[in-house]
Amino acid sequence: MEKVLTDKVKEAIFSLYNYKVDEKQIQLQKTSKDFTGDITLVVFPFLRFSKKKPEETGEEIGNYLQENIKEISGFNTIKGFLNLEMDKKYWIESFRKMIEDPDFGIKKTGSENKTILVEFSSPNTNKPLHLGHIRNNLIGYSLSKIFEANGYVVKKVNIVNDRGIHICKSMLAWQKWGEGTTPEIAKKKGDKLVGDFYVRFEKEYKKQVQFLVENGADEDKAIMTAPLLKEAQAMLLKWEVGDKEVVDLWNRMNGWVYKGFDKTYEALGVSFDKIYYESDTYIKGKEIVLSALKNGVLFKKEDGSVWVDLSKEGLDEKILLRSDGTAVYMTQDLGTAYQRYDDYKFFRQIYVVGNEQNYHFQVLVLLLDKIGYKWAKDIYHLSYGMVELPEGKMKSREGTIVDADDLISEMIDTARDMSEELGKIDTYSEKQKEDIFRIIGLGALKYFILKVDPRKNMTFNPKESIDFNGNTGPFIQYTYARIKSVLRKAAEKNIKFQKKTDSCFEPNEKEIELIKILAGFPGVIRDAGIQMTTAMVANYCYELTKGFNQFYHDFSILNVDNDETRNFRLQLSEITGGIIEKSMGLLGIDVPERM
RNA sequence: GGUCCAGUAGCUCAGUCUGGAUAGAGCAACAGUCUUCUAAACUGUAGGUCCCAGGUUCGAAUCCUGGCUGGAUCACCA
Structure with missing residues (x-):
């Protein structure tokens, strides 16, 4: 039009x-x-x-x-x-088209014949996942769905930062104070257990530093020379040369962590098509750096470290290999990017990574371009904002980190309390009920996060927690459940409605309003994909739901004499339910049949 | 200090890319609506220097410049 x-x-x-x-x-x-x-x-x-x-x-x-x-x-x-x-006929006509097209608003996956890679999650293996990771995972997963709905082939990939000094710290602490414990013995998720040892290391390390300072050492020097740190660094070197004992322990403890992560991913409902490991890709990264050095793109300093000079590009010099030849973060990211292009020949690669790494990605793209990879320009850093508490950043030192697993179970508990108080699903089995609580609790959490523009920082207040009324996930889910309920009642009463609409039918104002909102669906999906924002999809869900609730409140769907009106309203309800389900699906949010 | 990002109602956020009418929601507050398809809903009231000052324009929350405030970053960390 x-x-x-x-x-x-x-x-x-x-x-x-x-x-x-x-x-x-x-x-x-x-x-x-x-x-x-x-x-x-x-x-x-x-x-x-x-x-x-x-x-x-x-x-x-x-x-x-x-x-x-x-x-x-x-x-x-x-x-x-x-x-x-x-003309009203125009709206009736667009309504008819929606009914006839089961894929209304959603393009067939692959119709664009281009592959988009979406990297998200990217955890370190020394700590459990927290609220920041939740935001990352939800954004990445939802964007993948949105790209798919726009016809692209999407590959969801994860890069695990599984090597480095951080994991050695956990390993060392386990050796010293672990007494051979395992997740089974400690009855603890593996990622939590390993995280505990990391914390233990930091605690003991701090004690050592303090001891040294009290005995007259310079603080900066104490930080560098504390025996525990030296031990951890020695362990890293052993790892790099493939010392069997160290590598075995590394494998074992990372294994615990992955098991723990998998549980969190499963609870969140996210998944990946391929997982890359830094311990694999840093080798390719080193090769790239060394050959670029040979070609004169990079330069070597006297101490043997390798650097890139980006001062012409308005940036600084950046290290790519340490003087001892070991790889840094950037080295590994070069290797990962190369590996991925090799694997998928992507049309675009989206990195869902926090805005604290803006500089890193600026360098990465410039560097890849300088080295001569023409796909460097196809990399896009979706720089999402931090999740902050009312008093500022989450800090492990102050114990304000919001743990992912804890938050998820709290959300489910709240859903349970609320549902039981309302008592609408008392007749269902425990299994059915738990399923509903999970859907609602996660719906509240996911919607809360995804309705905010990914690029912006957002605030989470643990005291107020997340709402279940108003512009929330449960509100939208509730509307869906209501629609399903009406449709069930229609079936019980044996009311059959036909999938066609007489163009002479005259809908009322609320109905027209609803059709207009429904007609906007394809445009929203398209724009959300272009702008890479989940907020647009979430806001659309809300607008649609609100429109339906107003209609639902003002008019009866089943209890009307006129068959044609009832037929039309049933169709309108069904279509609305379908679009709610589709659009919530793009956010990775499930909708319940009843609640 | 350099670079980047943000600032909209008491609180949490839309709207800013692509300028358009009287700036929108939710929460919190207040007042109503359940013998009728699920009240996790619906209706209404109140709440604004869109950080400030200039500029561009017929028209600026939106674009440009400067300032203020807050955040991020500028490691042989990741």
Whole structure:
């Protein structure tokens, strides 16, 4: 319709004022709800051609459009705004199209014939996942779904930072104070157990530093030379040369961590197509660096360390290999990127990584480009904002880290309390109930996070926790459950409704309003993909749900005499339920049949 | 200090890319609506210097410049 309108406006301007107007000047927007009309044309840009008042110009263009587009049933001009009213038949017709198209708004996966790689999660193996990781995972997973809905082939990939000094610290602490414990013996998730040893290391290390300082050592020196740190560094060296004992322990403890992570991923409902490990890719990274050094793209300092000079690009020098030849973070990321292009020949690669690493990705892209990989430009860093507490950043030292598993189970508990208080599902089995609590609890959590623009920082208040009323996941899920309930009742009463609509049928205002929102679905999916924002999808779900609830409140679906009306309303409900399910699905949120 | 990002109602956020009408939601507050398809809902009231100052424009929360405030980053950490 927009296309038709744009063309006709062009025609109108030419015919009325003899001027060929540029498409960019034709601004069409949804009519503000305080005015009558559906689509509004802003006429200000045309005043210089018409040389008339805004009202008069609007009137003239309006007349032309009404005469030449049969779907336009009327118009009004207020100030410089030409509000066009669409014929009800137009909306009935778009409704009919939605009913007939089961994939309405969703493109077939692969129809774009291009592969998008989405990297998300990227955990370190020395600590359990926390709220920040939850945001990362949810954004990555949802964006993958959104890209798929836009027709792309999507590969969800994870890179595990499984090597380095951090994991050695946990290993060392386990050796010293672990007394041979395992997740089974300690009855603890593996990631939590390993995390505990990391914390233990830091604690003992701090004690040592303090002891050294109290005995007259310089603090900076004490930090560098404390025996525990030396031991950890020695262990890292052993790992790098493949010392069997160290590598075995490394494998064992990382294994515990992965088992723990898998549980969290499963609880969150996220998954990956491929998992990369830093311990594999850093080798390729080193090769890349060494050959680029040979080609003169990089340079070596006297101490043997390898650097890239990005001062021409407005950045600094950046180290790529330490003087002892070992790899740094950037080295490994070069290898990972290369490996992935080799694996998938991606059209685009999206890194879902926090905005604290903006500099790192700026360097990565420049570096890949400098080395000569033409796909460097196809890398995009989706720099998402931090999750903060009301008093600022989460800090492990102050014990304010919000643990992922804890938060998830708290959300489910809240859902349980609330459901039991309302008592609507008392008759269901424990298994069914738990399933519903999980869907609702996670729905609340996911929606809370995904409705915020990924690029912005957001605040989470543990005291107030997450709401279940208003603009929330459960509100949308509730509406879905209501729709399902009505449809079940219709089936019980043996009411069959047909998947067609008589174009003579005249819907009421609320119904038209709902159809308009439904008609906006494909555009939302498209724009959410272009802008890479989950917030747009979440807001759409809310708008749609609100529209349906108003309709539901004001009109009865089943208890109407007129078969045609009932038929129409049942279809409207079913379509709405379907779109809610689809759009929530794009956020990775399930919807319950009842709640 | 350099670079980047943000600042919208008491609180949490839309809207900013692509300028458009009287800036929207939810929560919290207040007042209503359940013998009728699920009240986790619906309706209403109140709540604004869109951080500040300039500029561009017929028109600025939106674009540009400067400032203020907050955050991130500038490691032989990841």
